[in-house]
Amino acid sequence: MTVSEDFTSLTGRFRGELLAHCYRMVGSAEEAEDLVQETYLRAWRSYGGFEGRSSVRTWLYRIATNVCLTAIERRGRRPLPSGLGGPAEDPQAQLVAGPEVPWLQPFPDVLLAGQQEDPGAVAVLRADIRLAFVAALQHLSARERAVLILRDVLEFPAAEAADLLGTTTTAVNSGLRRARAQLAQVQPAEDELAEPADAGQRALLDRFAAAFENADANALAELLREDVALEMPPLLTWFSGRQTVVRFIASRVFARFGRFRMIPVTANGRPAFAAYTREHDGTYHAHEILVPTVTKAGIARIVVFLNAELFGMFGLPQDYDPAAAGPVGS
Numbered sequence: 001m002t003v004s005e006d007f008t009s010l011t012g013r014f015r016g017e018l019l020a021h022c023y024r025m026v027g028s029a030e031e032a033e034d035l036v037q038e039t040y041l042r043a044w045r046s047y048g049g050f051e052g053r054s055s056v057r058t059w060l061y062r063i064a065t066n067v068c069l070t071a072i073e074r075r076g077r078r079p080l081p082s083g084l085g086g087p088a089e090d091p092q093a094q095l096v097a098g099p100e101v102p103w104l105q106p107f108p109d110v111l112l113a114g115q116q117e118d119p120g121a122v123a124v125l126r127a128d129i130r131l132a133f134v135a136a137l138q139h140l141s142a143r144e145r146a147v148l149i150l151r152d153v154l155e156f157p158a159a160e161a162a163d164l165l166g167t168t169t170t171a172v173n174s175g176l177r178r179a180r181a182q183l184a185q186v187q188p189a190e191d192e193l194a195e196p197a198d199a200g201q202r203a204l205l206d207r208f209a210a211a212f213e214n215a216d217a218n219a220l221a222e223l224l225r226e227d228v229a230l231e232m233p234p235l236l237t238w239f240s241g242r243q244t245v246v247r248f249i250a251s252r253v254f255a256r257f258g259r260f261r262m263i264p265v266t267a268n269g270r271p272a273f274a275a276y277t278r279e280h281d282g283t284y285h286a287h288e289i290l291v292p293t294v295t296k297a298g299i300a301r302i303v304v305f306l307n308a309e310l311f312g313m314f315g316l317p318q319d320y321d322p323a324a325a326g327p328v329g330s
Helices: 003-026 029-045 056-075 119-127 131-137 142-153 158-165 169-186 199-213 217-221 242-257 308-314
Strands: 224-231 260-267 270-278 284-295 298-305
Touching: 003 029, 003 056, 003 131, 003 142, 029 056, 056 142, 056 158, 131 142, 131 169, 131 284, 142 158, 142 169, 158 169, 199 217, 199 260, 199 270, 199 284, 199 298, 217 242, 224 242, 260 284, 284 308
Parallel strands: 224 298
Antiparallel strands: 260 270, 270 284, 284 298
């Protein structure tokens, strides 16, 4: 076995979880892929000096975490619109864009395909990359984010996390307490979230997709919680409250774009949709990725990522022909 083959056999199986780790840290799947590449490049360069004082997994996480910390220091946090200000009260309010903001992005689950043989491990990865959790992590400092992920998500012992971060166990424990307290203030209650495999959730999401495909604002309203929020990065403007959200969608989304074609995808471990809009020539073009948060009381949040370039990461084309054989994304 060559050195290259030995390195690949020892490190390759960790690529999927390192990708999820980097995404939790930086909030961008595209950037996370670049950081994993940088992690493996640094690991390869230092492989000759790896003496096995820690496990290969811990060694890779040390490199990846430090690569992420450097990236966050250079670029800053990735918020959602609700992390930057309050909601607009008027559904006819002027929409303000924030092109300079490095926005939080969704994580296409297809990036984890083939990375883990154990279905249980895949389920854990997807549960810990849910959008609300990663958005909440953006409220923490980079070091606090790293501590909380290493301790509460990856379950590294405090001493091992301290060694990985080049600090003390006392500092790790103190940082973890602060991070947990801050996270509790911004993260939604876990017992309110509906499970992705729940039949009721699947039926609700089918009705959600149908409401967009039929441009039916009344049908959509029946699915939303009274306190539902609508966020649309890269727009800074966002809305809260069923009446306001429905009025905005009816008058400024359905009225402008008409009916959508909704393609089911999986983002951040949860059901989501890739939405295509119909042009005058009858063709459908990539428009947005919608990630709804479904609770037992209805849809609590809709995050619409207005970035057609994301479709490529979900394995979807820019144009969709409904007459073509076979559904897109099947």
